[in-house]
Amino acid sequence: MISxxxxxxxxxxxxxxxxxxxxxxxxxxxxxxxLVESARSAMQLTFPLITITAISIxxxxxxxxxxxxxxxxxxxxxxxxxxxxxxxxxGQSGSLVFWAWLMSAFATAVTLRKWDRDRDxxxxxxxxxxxxxxxxLIMIIGFENPFRRFWFSAxxxxxxxxxxxxxxxxxxxQDGRGLNPLLRHxxxxxxxxMLYLGFVSFxxxxxxxxxxxxxxxxxxRWIRLTRRWTLVAWMFLSIGLVLGSRWAYDVLGWGGYxxxxxxxxxxxxxxxxxxxxxxxxxxxxxxxxxxxxxxxxIIMTYLLVILGTFLTRSGVLSSxxxxxxxxxxxxxxxFIAITMLVSIALLITxxxxxxxxxxxxxxxxxxxxxxxxxxxxxxxxxxxxxxxVYPLISELLTGQKVTVGPxxxxxxxxxxxxxxxxxxxxxxxxxxxxxxxxxxxxxxWKPAIATLVVLIGxxxxxxxxxxxxxxxxxxxxxxxxxxxxxxxGMRARHKRSGENYLEALIKLAGRNRRxxxxxxIHLSVVLMAIGILGIEVFQxxxxxxxxxxxxxxxxxxxxxxxxxxxxxVNDGRNVARAVVDVYKDGKYLGELNPRRDYYYDSQQPMTIxxxxxxxxxxxxxxxxxxxxxxxxxxxxxxxxxxxxxxxWIGGIVLILGSFIxxxxxxxxxxxxxxxxxxxxxxxxxxxxxx
Amino acid sequence: MDEVNVLNETPKKGGxIKxxxxxxxxxxxxxxxxFTNTKAGAQYFLTVDELIDRQDEMMGKEVRISGAVxxxxxxxxxxxxxxxxxxxxxxxxxxxIEAAGGLAFVLHQAVNxxxxxxxxxxxxxxxxxxxxxxxxAIMTGKMGDDxxxxxxxxxxxxxxxxxxxxxEQSS
Numbered sequence: 001m002i003s004x005x006x007x008x009x010x011x012x013x014x015x016x017x018x019x020x021x022x023x024x025x026x027x028x029x030x031x032x033x034x035l036v037e038s039a040r041s042a043m044q045l046t047f048p049l050i051t052i053t054a055i056s057i058x059x060x061x062x063x064x065x066x067x068x069x070x071x072x073x074x075x076x077x078x079x080x081x082x083x084x085x086x087x088x089x090x091g092q093s094g095s096l097v098f099w100a101w102l103m104s105a106f107a108t109a110v111t112l113r114k115w116d117r118d119r120d121x122x123x124x125x126x127x128x129x130x131x132x133x134x135x136x137l138i139m140i141i142g143f144e145n146p147f148r149r150f151w152f153s154a155x156x157x158x159x160x161x162x163x164x165x166x167x168x169x170x171x172x173x174q175d176g177r178g179l180n181p182l183l184r185h186x187x188x189x190x191x192x193x194m195l196y197l198g199f200v201s202f203x204x205x206x207x208x209x210x211x212x213x214x215x216x217x218x219x220x221r222w223i224r225l226t227r228r229w230t231l232v233a234w235m236f237l238s239i240g241l242v243l244g245s246r247w248a249y250d251v252l253g254w255g256g257y258x259x260x261x262x263x264x265x266x267x268x269x270x271x272x273x274x275x276x277x278x279x280x281x282x283x284x285x286x287x288x289x290x291x292x293x294x295x296x297x298i299i300m301t302y303l304l305v306i307l308g309t310f311l312t313r314s315g316v317l318s319s320x321x322x323x324x325x326x327x328x329x330x331x332x333x334x335f336i337a338i339t340m341l342v343s344i345a346l347l348i349t350x351x352x353x354x355x356x357x358x359x360x361x362x363x364x365x366x367x368x369x370x371x372x373x374x375x376x377x378x379x380x381x382x383x384x385x386x387x388x389v390y391p392l393i394s395e396l397l398t399g400q401k402v403t404v405g406p407x408x409x410x411x412x413x414x415x416x417x418x419x420x421x422x423x424x425x426x427x428x429x430x431x432x433x434x435x436x437x438x439x440x441x442x443x444x445w446k447p448a449i450a451t452l453v454v455l456i457g458x459x460x461x462x463x464x465x466x467x468x469x470x471x472x473x474x475x476x477x478x479x480x481x482x483x484x485x486x487x488x489g490m491r492a493r494h495k496r497s498g499e500n501y502l503e504a505l506i507k508l509a510g511r512n513r514r515x516x517x518x519x520x521i522h523l524s525v526v527l528m529a530i531g532i533l534g535i536e537v538f539q540x541x542x543x544x545x546x547x548x549x550x551x552x553x554x555x556x557x558x559x560x561x562x563x564x565x566x567x568x569v570n571d572g573r574n575v576a577r578a579v580v581d582v583y584k585d586g587k588y589l590g591e592l593n594p595r596r597d598y599y600y601d602s603q604q605p606m607t608i609x610x611x612x613x614x615x616x617x618x619x620x621x622x623x624x625x626x627x628x629x630x631x632x633x634x635x636x637x638x639x640x641x642x643x644x645x646x647x648w649i650g651g652i653v654l655i656l657g658s659f660i661x662x663x664x665x666x667x668x669x670x671x672x673x674x675x676x677x678x679x680x681x682x683x684x685x686x687x688x689x690x
Numbered sequence: 691m692d693e694v695n696v697l698n699e700t701p702k703k704g705g706x707i708k709x710x711x712x713x714x715x716x717x718x719x720x721x722x723x724x725f726t727n728t729k730a731g732a733q734y735f736l737t738v739d740e741l742i743d744r745q746d747e748m749m750g751k752e753v754r755i756s757g758a759v760x761x762x763x764x765x766x767x768x769x770x771x772x773x774x775x776x777x778x779x780x781x782x783x784x785x786x787i788e789a790a791g792g793l794a795f796v797l798h799q800a801v802n803x804x805x806x807x808x809x810x811x812x813x814x815x816x817x818x819x820x821x822x823x824x825x826x827a828i829m830t831g832k833m834g835d836d837x838x839x840x841x842x843x844x845x846x847x848x849x850x851x852x853x854x855x856x857x858e859q860s861s
Contacts, residue, residue, distance in 0.1 A: 182819070363708055375713060379720035386724055391735060401735040401782060403754050405830060405843075408731030412723045545769045605819045624816050625768035635768040637816050 003068060003147040006056025007162065010097075010141055013049035013104070016042050017134040021127050028123040036123045040111045043126050046104040046133060054101045057094055057146055061087050066173040069160050070094055070146040076178030076601050078572040083184060089192045090179050093144035098193070099309065100136040102200040107133065110204055110229075118221065124211035132203055135335050143328045181599045181606045187247035191240055195267055198237025199305045202274060204229040206302035209295055213346045218353050223281045223294065228662050234278055235658035237271045242528075242651035249644075250609070257535070257647070260409040265388045266311045269381055270304035273297050276377035283367045286432055288357030290367075292347070293374070295354065299343045300381075306336055364435040369427040376416050376423070383412040410536075414467070421474040421529060424522050425481045447480035471533040475526045482519050482526075489516075509660060517661025524657055527650030534617075534643025543624070545635045551583075555640030557612075557619050558583040562591070564626050564634055574598040578623050578634055582612055594623040594636065615649075617642040733830060738779035738807050745833060754830045755839065756780065757809065758800035759846075761823025773813045777827050779806045793847070797824045813841040820846035 020042030027035025057070070061084045066072045074090040075083075089095040107129035115122045140146070148160050154167030164170070182188075205226035212222035244264070245257040258264060277297040283290045310332040347354075360368050387404045394402040429435075429443040454476040455469060463469065486505065493504040509516035544552040551560035562579040569575055577595040581588065592610030599606065612619040618641040626634040734753045741748060741755050757777025764775040778800040781787055790796050800806055801824050811829060821827070821844075831841035 359706065360709060363712065368709065371709070371713070372716065375716045375720075379716070379723075382720060383724055386728070390728065390732075394732075402732045403735045404728060404731045405733055405754075408727045411731070412727045415723065416720070543771050607816070607819055622816055624771065625766070635771070637771070 002056045002059055002065075003149065003162075006053045006060075007141075007145065007147045009049045009052035009056070010137060013046045013053070013100075014134060014137040014141060016045050016049065017130045017137060020046075020130045021134065024123040024126045024130070033119075036126075039123065039126050039130075043104075043111050043130060044108045046130075047101075047108040050097070050101045050104045054088065054097055057088055057097060058085055060147075061085065064176070066176045067149045067170050068146075069148045069150060072150070072173055072176045074176070074179050076176040078601055079178055079184075080571070083179060083189070086189045087179055089196070090183065091146075093140060093146035095192060095196070096136060096140050096144050097146055099196050099200065100133060100140065102193075102196055103129070103133050103136065103203060106200055106204055107207075110207075118225065120215045120217070121208065121211040121222070121225075124214045125207045128207035128210045129203065132207075139328055139331065143331075175601070178599075178601050181597065181602060181604050182251055185247050185251050187243045187250060191243040191247055194236050194243055195240030198233050198235075198240055199270065199309060201229055201233030201236060202270060202298075202301050202305050205233070205277075206298050209298040210343070210346065213295060213343075213350050216350060216353055218291075220281075220284050220288075220291075223284060227281070230274070230278060230281070231658060231662045234271070234274050235655060235662070237267070237274060238654055238658075239651065241267060241271060242648070242654075246648060246651075250611075251606075257644075260384075260387065260406045262311065262388050265384050266304075266308040269384055269388075270301050270308055272377050272381040272384070273301040273304060276374045276381075277301060279370050279377075280374050283370050287367055289360065290371075291354040291356060292351065295347055297374075299340075299347070303336055303340060303343075306332070306339070362434040362436075364430055364437065364440060366427060366430045366432045366435070369423055369430055373420065373423050373427065376419050380413050380416050383409065383416070387412075417529075418470055418474060421471070421478060421526070424525070425474070425478040428485060428519065428522070429481065443484075444481065447477060447484050450480045451477040465537050468533060468537045471529065471537075475530050475533070478526045479523060482523050485519060486516070513663050514661050517657050517659070517663070520657030520660060521654055522657075524650045524653035527646045527653060529650075531644050531647025531650060534646065535641045538642040540640045541638065543635065543637045545633055547633045552636070552638065554638050555617065555619070555642075556584055557589075557640070559592075559619075559621060559636065559638060561634055561636070572600050574600065576623065576626060578610075578626070578636075580610065580621060580636070582619060592619075592621055594621045596623050613645055615645055618644050735782065737782040738777060738809050740782070741809065741833060741839075742807050745837075749833055749835070752830065752832055754828065755809070756782065756826060756828045758797040759821060759823060759825045759827050760801055760808070763810075764821065764823075766817050771814055771816065773815070773817050773821075774810065775821070775827075776808045776810050777829075778803070778808045780826065793826065794824075797826055809839050810837070811839045811841050813844050815844075818844060818846050 020039045023035045023042065024039035027033065027037075027039060060068050060071050061075050062081060064071065064075065064077060064084075070091055070093055074087040074094065079087075087094065089098045107126075110125065110129070111122075145162055148162050150171040150173070151159050151161055151165055151168040152171050153159055153165055158171065159165065159168070205222075208222040208226045244267070248259070249257040277294065280290050280297060281294055284294055310328060360371070362368060387409055391401050391403050394400060425447075426440065426444070429440055431439070451473055455473050458469065458472065463472075486508075489508045490501055490505045493499065493508050494501055497504065497507075499507065540555055542552060542554045544550075546552060546561035548561055548563065551558050553559070560581045560583070562581055564576065564578045566574065566576045575595055575597050577593050580592050580594070582590060582592055589612065592612055594610035595608050597606045597608060598604070607622055610621040610623075618639075620639040620641055622637040622639075624635040624637050734748065734751070736744070736748070736753055736755050738755060738757045741753065755777075758780050760776045760778060764773075766773045780796050780800045781790065787793050787796050790799075811827070811831075813829070813831075826847040828845040828847070829839065829841035830843040831839055834840050
């Protein structure tokens with residue numbers, strides 16, 4: 001019953017999408033705005049319809065209707081309710097529904113705004129959004145239907161079908177397989193929706209970009225309208241990537257966080273073009289340059305989003321993430337190919353309209369440095385894309401599958417990332433239009449001296465690794481420059497207005513949220529870079545079999561094995577939990593509990609490290625093995641991961657910076673404080689309807 | 691490459707040359723990075739059969755192989771963290787695997803078919819949680835003179851139990 005309801009809503013949503021596409025095009029052709037309005041209503045109707053589908057799946061999951069294949073695959077009786085709900089995106093077909101649901105929500109949100117100024121764009125935004133949505137819906141309906149059930153046919157065969165085959169009976173298993181224990185982690189529960197939010201939000205600027213291309217509008221209206229969408233999309237994608245890393249670090253027990261696997265790359269690639277886009281749109285806004293390039297970037301981002309959603313499920317590339325493969329491969333490549341061809345054709349048609357309004361003159365100008373920034377981002381994209389598809393290329397050309405491992409990515413992207421770090425320091429100091437070494441040097445010399453002090457400090461502290469010098473040196477440089485920028489702005493405001501420093505700082509950032517939010521995001525990226533450098537360059541490890549009371553030392557810590565207990569937990573786990581004492585310089589710091597959980601339902605062990613996390617370093621202990629009867633000896637693997645915590649802290653700062661940057665700007669400074677507030681409120685409400 | 695042209699529309703004589711040169715230099719550097727590192731970092735992705743066929747050629751070279759884990763052969767020394775196990779041949783091509791009935795089925799067949807080629811593997815480190823009978827092991831390492839594959843990296847896939855979104859295990 002619920003299955004049929006959910007499936008029916010899905011089909012109606014698909015039909016409504018098709019209706020919306022056709023009416024929007026017709027309405028635009030005939031200049032009949034009633035038809036466009038009807039298309040808009042169709043767009044808005046998809047959201048409640050897909051909501052019905054999503055809620056149907058959730059009800060089935062929570063009730064444990066194991067006759068439904070999807071429910072059987074991703075839940076089990078032993079799972080707590082919240083995990084049953086989040087199992088909506090625990091498998092392929094559910095996550096596609098979830099994707100479509102978000103997509104319809106976002107597209108609806110867009111169509112709810114006032115369109116008075118941009119009436120001409122509306123039908124095309126609807127068309128592009130609905131085509132994307134319809135594509136996902138047909139994928140779900142045709143290939144990935146989450147409502148298929150198990151049937152026992154008349155001739156004794158087990159089968160999976162949506163509707164009851166003649167003479168068959170429903171099979172209802174008593175329990176499901178359950179979500180893989182490795183995925184039962186907070187990071188893994190939030191990580192997919194964050195990625196999807198990021199993916200889906202990027203469809204909106206793409207839809208506007210296409211609408212601008214089709215209507216032939218030359219202005220940057222589409223960019224201004226979708227600026228916040230882009231930033232929010234970028235933020236969610238960033239959070240998704242960081243959470244995925246965190247999950248790998250916490251759960252996979254190898255002390256790492258990123259493996260350059262095709263699946264990871266697939267999520268990383270749209271992030272790269274999206275980041276380039278975020279920067280280069282500013283040049284179009286300020287200087288009227290790079291119009292074609294911006295359109296190219298948003299097209300690439302959209303295509304990479306679609307690619308990222310399907311690549312690893314299409315069976316074309318082998319990944320260690322063993323996603324279920326399905327028949328969606330060919331259709332999905334056809335969709336990408338058509339989108340690409342249509343986008344390129346449109347771009348060529350409008351090529352002349354998108355000419356720059358001026359040209360760059362100074363190599364050190366802001367726009368020139370942004371251009372380099374874009375080249376570097378696209379360069380990293382080229383590296384990652386090349387590495388990801390290299391097995392396919394090599395097989396095509398030589399008949400022999402050849403892969404490239406993490407060293408390829410690290411060596412190729414390392415210099416490019418270093419270049420980006422340097423730019424992050426220099427570019428904010430340069431001026432639009434024209435800069436010289438002299439003006440740059442004037443703004444830079446103080447932070448440069450501070451950086452030198454840090455480098456000397458590192459050398460005295462015993463650091464010898466050139467990569468660490470370069471990376472941490474650049475990081476320090478960017479931090480100093482950024483803080484110095486804050487300081488200069490704050491001081492100038494303090495002198496001018498007489499506000500105290502804190503007030504001046506808050507108002508300064510409030511007046512120019514995009515700029516200072518951007519600086520905070522830069523700081524966050526540098527913090528992450530420090531975390532990555534810390535673990536990549538300075539990680540050490542050891543392993544030891546310890547009898548009770550014995551200890552082992554690593555990275556200044558001493559770890560003493562105290563005891564081990566094995567017990568059953570009522571959620572279907574057997575836990576082996578060790579107690580170790582941690583000392584540093586002879587001082588007792590506390591105990592850690594590395595453990596091994598064994599899940600009875602899925603017959604799978606799961607290693608959970610004991611981690612002592614500080615700003616300076618992580619002590620990361622894995623229980624490898626133990627003597628089961630006597631519990632006397634146990635083997636541990638221990639990692640010392642310096643600075644890794646800054647990677648996660650950077651992730652939090654990034655969210656903060658994104659919020660500041662995305663928050664509507666007050667448009668003008670008004671001298672009187674009272675009218676200031678009022679004005680603020682006004683412009684904010686005005687902007688939020690934007 | 692196109693980017694430079696795209697970015698520097700309608701160049702006037704003189705002023706834009708430096709941007710073209712600068713952009714070209716950066717693009718050349720990126721291409722060079724990709725090219726040299728591909729050469730240095732390339733690993734042949736082989737099946738067990740292919741590795742055995744080309745044993746002499748591949749000796750001492752870093753290669754990536756995949757195979758089905760034989761549960762009975764798993765032997766882990768927890769004092770030294772030295773892990774031994776054997777893998778049986780499975781086809782390398784996704785299409786072949788799908789045609790033969792899916793990965794889970796292929797792995798099951800491989801483990802139970804003694805006529806297939808097998809390779810002993812040695813790996814030092816924490817035994818991955820997913821290492822078990824009929825799992826697919828994807829390993830990077832070198833073939834030794836003694837016919838043992840010395841793995842430096844060990845990744846596992848277990849399609850039998852979890853068809854959906856099974857994550858990697860790496861070391």
